[in-house]
Amino acid sequence: MSLRTMSWAEAVTESTRKPTRQPLNTYVPPHLRYNAGSSYGPGSSFTESTQYGFPPSYAGGGYRGGGRTGPSRGGGGRGGRAGGYGGRSRGWSQSSNPSPYPKQNRDPFHDVSEKFEKLQVSEEDINVGINFDAYEDIPVDSSGEDVPPPVNTFQDIDLGDCLNNNIKRCRYVKPTPVQRHAIPIAMAGRDLMACAQTGSGKTAAFCFPIISGVLTKCLSRSQSPGDGWTVFPSALILSPTRELASQIYEEAEKFAYQSGAKVAVVYGGAPMGQQLRELERGVDILVATPGRLVDMIERSRVSLKLIKYLALDEADRMLDMGFEPQIRKIVQRMDMPPPGARQTLLFSATFPNEIQRLAADFLKNYIFLTVGRVGSSTDLIAQKVEFVRDMDKIKHLCGLLKNQRENVTHGKLALTLVFVETKKGANHLENWLSRNGFPAIAIHGDKVQMERERALRSFKCGSTPILVATDVASRGLDIPHVSHVINFDFPKSIDDYVHRIGRTGRAGKSGLATAFFSEKNQPLAKALVELMKESKQEVPSWLNDYADQSLSYGGDQSQSYGSSNFGGYDFRRSENYHGSDNYGYGDSTVGVAAATFNDVAGSYAADSFGYGGNYGDSSVAASAGSFNDASYTGGEHDVAGASGSSSYGNYENIVAGGWD
DNA sequence: AAAAAAC
Numbered sequence: 001m002s003l004r005t006m007s008w009a010e011a012v013t014e015s016t017r018k019p020t021r022q023p024l025n026t027y028v029p030p031h032l033r034y035n036a037g038s039s040y041g042p043g044s045s046f047t048e049s050t051q052y053g054f055p056p057s058y059a060g061g062g063y064r065g066g067g068r069t070g071p072s073r074g075g076g077g078r079g080g081r082a083g084g085y086g087g088r089s090r091g092w093s094q095s096s097n098p099s100p101y102p103k104q105n106r107d108p109f110h111d112v113s114e115k116f117e118k119l120q121v122s123e124e125d126i127n128v129g130i131n132f133d134a135y136e137d138i139p140v141d142s143s144g145e146d147v148p149p150p151v152n153t154f155q156d157i158d159l160g161d162c163l164n165n166n167i168k169r170c171r172y173v174k175p176t177p178v179q180r181h182a183i184p185i186a187m188a189g190r191d192l193m194a195c196a197q198t199g200s201g202k203t204a205a206f207c208f209p210i211i212s213g214v215l216t217k218c219l220s221r222s223q224s225p226g227d228g229w230t231v232f233p234s235a236l237i238l239s240p241t242r243e244l245a246s247q248i249y250e251e252a253e254k255f256a257y258q259s260g261a262k263v264a265v266v267y268g269g270a271p272m273g274q275q276l277r278e279l280e281r282g283v284d285i286l287v288a289t290p291g292r293l294v295d296m297i298e299r300s301r302v303s304l305k306l307i308k309y310l311a312l313d314e315a316d317r318m319l320d321m322g323f324e325p326q327i328r329k330i331v332q333r334m335d336m337p338p339p340g341a342r343q344t345l346l347f348s349a350t351f352p353n354e355i356q357r358l359a360a361d362f363l364k365n366y367i368f369l370t371v372g373r374v375g376s377s378t379d380l381i382a383q384k385v386e387f388v389r390d391m392d393k394i395k396h397l398c399g400l401l402k403n404q405r406e407n408v409t410h411g412k413l414a415l416t417l418v419f420v421e422t423k424k425g426a427n428h429l430e431n432w433l434s435r436n437g438f439p440a441i442a443i444h445g446d447k448v449q450m451e452r453e454r455a456l457r458s459f460k461c462g463s464t465p466i467l468v469a470t471d472v473a474s475r476g477l478d479i480p481h482v483s484h485v486i487n488f489d490f491p492k493s494i495d496d497y498v499h500r501i502g503r504t505g506r507a508g509k510s511g512l513a514t515a516f517f518s519e520k521n522q523p524l525a526k527a528l529v530e531l532m533k534e535s536k537q538e539v540p541s542w543l544n545d546y547a548d549q550s551l552s553y554g555g556d557q558s559q560s561y562g563s564s565n566f567g568g569y570d571f572r573r574s575e576n577y578h579g580s581d582n583y584g585y586g587d588s589t590v591g592v593a594a595a596t597f598n599d600v601a602g603s604y605a606a607d608s609f610g611y612g613g614n615y616g617d618s619s620v621a622a623s624a625g626s627f628n629d630a631s632y633t634g635g636e637h638d639v640a641g642a643s644g645s646s647s648y649g650n651y652e653n654i655v656a657g658g659w660d
Numbered sequence: 661a662a663a664a665a666a667c
Contacts, residue, residue, distance in 0.1 A: 240664065268666050291666040322664060422662060445664055471663045492662075 108253040109169050138177045143570045144367035148188045150180040157183055159212050162259040167208075170254055176201035178371040183208055186345055191366035193315070193359060193570075197349040199478060199506045200372065203251045206311045206345045210235045211252070213343070214261045214284045218308055230300050231279045233264075233286040235309035236336075238327070240317045242267040242289055242449065243456060244476040248313060249287045261285060266302075268292045269449030276301055285309075290318075290326040297334050304336040308343060310362070314475045315346035316355040316495070324358065331362055339364040349502060350495040356571040368570035380505035381513050383537045385528065388516040393488060394432060400514065401438055401466065404484065415459060415482045418468045419500050421489035429468045429488065440466035443473055474500045482506070487515035494527040522546050 140150075151157050154167055154175055175183065178196035185192050186209035196202050218234035237252070239245040249265035256263050262282045266275045267289040275292075279301065286293075286302070296302040310331065312318045318327050336342065344363050351359075360366075388396045397418065404416065420426050423444040430442035441464040443455040452472075459467040460479055467473070468488075474496060482504045491497045497515070504511025517525075525546035532539050 242665085272667085289665060291664095293666095295666050317664085320664095326665070474663090496663095 108250065108257055112170055112254075138372035139370075140177060140181055140372065141370040142181065142185075142367055143573060144190075145365060147367050148184040148190070151175065151184055152180065157187060157208075159208055160215060162215070163208060163212055163255065166255050166257050166259070169257070172204070176205075178202055178369075179205045179208070181369055181371055182206070182345075182347075185367050185369065186210075186343070187212065189343055191339065191344045191363040192369060193346045193351065193356065193363065193366055194369040194371065195348065195351050196369075196371045197502055199502065202313070202347050203248055204255065206237070206313075206347060207248075207252050207255045209345075210237075210285060210309045210311065211256050211259060211261050213309060215259055218284065218306070219260060229280070230303050231283050232303050232306040233283045234306055235285040235311070236293075236304065236307050237285065237287045237311045237313065238293070238318060238330070239267075239287065239289055240314050240323065240475060241472055242269060243452065243473070244313065245287050245289050246453075247476065247478060252285060252287060256285065263287065266292045266296060268295075269452075272296075290323065290330060294326065294330060294334075297330075304330070304334050307336050309345070310336070310342055311345040312347070312359075312362075314348050315359060316348045316351050317475060319355050319358045350498055352495065353569075353571040353574065360572075368572070370569070380509070381501055381511045381535070383501065383532055383535065384512070384514045385517050385532070385540060385543055386514060387540075387542055388518060390518050390520075393516055394429070396516065397429075397486065397488060398436070398438075400484075400486065401433075405438075414465065414484070415462065415479065416466045416484045416486060417459075417473070417479070417482050417503050418466060418486045418488050419474065419491065420468060420470060421492075423470055425489065426468045426470050433466060433468070438466055439464050440468055442468040444470040445472050471496060471500075473503070477503065478506065479503060480506065483511055485511065485513045487513070490515055490517055490521040490524065494524055494531055497524075497528065498531070517543065517546075522549065525549070 152175075154164065154172070159167070177200070178194065179201050182192060182194050182196070182205040186206065194202075194205070196205070214234050237248055239248055245265055245267045249263060252263045261284045263285045264275070264278050264281075264283040265287040266279070268291050272292075272295075276296075279286075279296075293302065297304065312327070317323065330336065339362060344366070346359055346362070356368075386396070401416065404414065418429065418440075420429055423446045426442040426444045430440050433440035441455045441458055443452050443459075445452075447455070455464070455467065456473075456477075456479075458464040462481075471491070474491075485501050485504045487497065487500060491500060501511075501513035504513060515528075517528075525543060529539050529543060529547040
């Protein structure tokens with residue numbers, strides 16, 4: 001059976017698809033932005049066309065239909081409510097959309113289907129451009145007591161029919177390395193601190209066990225214990241930004257489709273009323289940003305009393321200076337059950353020791369897991385560092401963008417993400433670029449939520465192929481087709497650098513990251529050089545000189561990026577850690593996972609295969625011709641010290657066949 | 661000094 005015909009989700013999309021749609025490539029400069037249909041002047045050589053709108057009528061008829069009464073739905077408890085949200089009408093689903101993101105289609109898999117339709121992939125194409133051999137090299141390291149062994153297929157884990165069906169609908173064919181290791185750990189009920197780059201399937205890694213657990217253990221309890229308006233979710237997923245929360249929510253909706261587990265999202269900047277109404281419909285899994293959640297808890301609209309699962313995405317960010325008090329409040333000073341009485345899962349690409357120490361308070365007898373591609377996409381991202389004086393930055397950026405523009409010959413999407421330090425700087429650059437013929441839009445925390453989301457949407461779909469962003473966009477966001485990340489202002493920490501460049505090189509495709517480095521960034525030179533060496537990047541000699549000078553600054557900044565402990569190293573192993581009895585940390589492996597990682601992002605999932613061939617390789621001007629798939633074959637990846645747990649089984653039959 | 665996150 002061909003992939004083209006096997007998907008149920010595809011059929012749903014097909015039946016609700018509007019026959020014609022507007023072209024995707026549109027740029028409308030700021031001063032014309034509210035005039036739909038206007039086109040930009042002669043300055044730009046980017047594609048012009050009518051504004052891409054989201055017709056209100058595009059929403060499909062209630063996708064849930066009677067789905068919530070499906071076989072895996074828990075007993076009678078909430079049956080009485082089912083009628084209320086079965087068979088949503090068109091008008092209803094529009095007006096009650098909890099997120100200001102326009103829902104194009106109530107089918108949560110619409111993006112999966114669209115991707116496949118647009119790309120017209122055949123089964124043969126799916127193999128193209130994927131380096132399956134690279135999977136064998138992925139270093140994995142775990143520490144803690146009795147670490148459950150990894151699995152090789154989704155079927156090896158008893159996730160249940162419903163979840164398995166949704167995995168199929170998402171076209172996931174084989175678990176990614178982080179999923180192979182983290183899911184069994186989480187399914188065994190263990191607490192987990194995991195280092196794995198976003199884009200390597202992290203969201204699914206914590207969502208699958210949570211959904212499975214909610215379905216089997218919590219569903220019947222999730223109804224309100226009686227006090228009116230308060231809702232009692234069984235699982236809480238926290239995110240540092242609103243856009244990431246929204247993204248996690250959308251993913252979780254797919255995974256929980258027709259399962260009976262209800263997912264909801266709450267975050268600031270959007271009307272509280274809508275979110276509350278959505279909560280009143282029942283919520284098992286709540287995705288949230290901290291501020292809005294605290295607000296709702298204090299208003300007694302949400303109680304954490306019945307929380308059985310707590311997940312922190314970008315956990316190190318959630319516990320850094322600005323965030324820690326809020327998180328501590330939610331986790332320790334509201335009504336959440338203590339460690340041991342709940343299961344806690346922490347994920348991030350970077351995990352500094354100090355943060356691990358804080359995070360340990362939230363966990364009990366946890367497993368520390370480091371899975372492939374820690375800290376960076378390494379081989380997939382070509383990193384360039386250029387010395388640019390502050391006053392020359394704009395001119396320099398302009399040159400890069402021009403170059404790039406000339407190279408986009410086939411009208412393919414080639415998105416450029418430009419990171420700046422401040423909100424003011426973002427506005428300034430957005431304006432300057434727009435005035436000078438570059439289709440740019442900015443996203444930062446001073447914009448109202450609608451604008452933030454519009455900017456992101458406009459960037460994602462290619463209407464505005466240059467996004468100027470603060471660190472609000474540095475973590476977790478999955479934006480396909482970002483071919484170039486430019487660090488216009490060098491980030492404040494090397495971890496931020498890691499997260500920022502991780503916005504490109506996704507889905508197994510190459511990406512380019514260019515950083516502007518000036519004198520004042522000298523304190524980070526050493527850490528940067530170490531990071532670049534780890535990922536086999538060419539380090540300019542002038543940068544080496546800076547790094548040598550910065551020795552005198554002490555090792556603080558570069559602490560995590562020494563020879564072998566790249567992104568994360570279980571702090572319990574360090575000499576000066578004298579843990580309590582809680583922390584057995586039987587070392588199964590000695591060396592830490594490794595220097596070079598070949599995790600090919602979403603490649604495991606069939607849904608990301610399609611970019612292949614015509615995207616990425618040629619779309620970036622200054623792109624390093626030398627970093628393509630060929631670089632995998634060299635065998636130059638030294639997998640330092642990934643002992644013990646790093647034997648990997650069969651990789652045959654990775655592709656779709658596994659599902660039939 | 662700066663990002664982010666509630667109203």
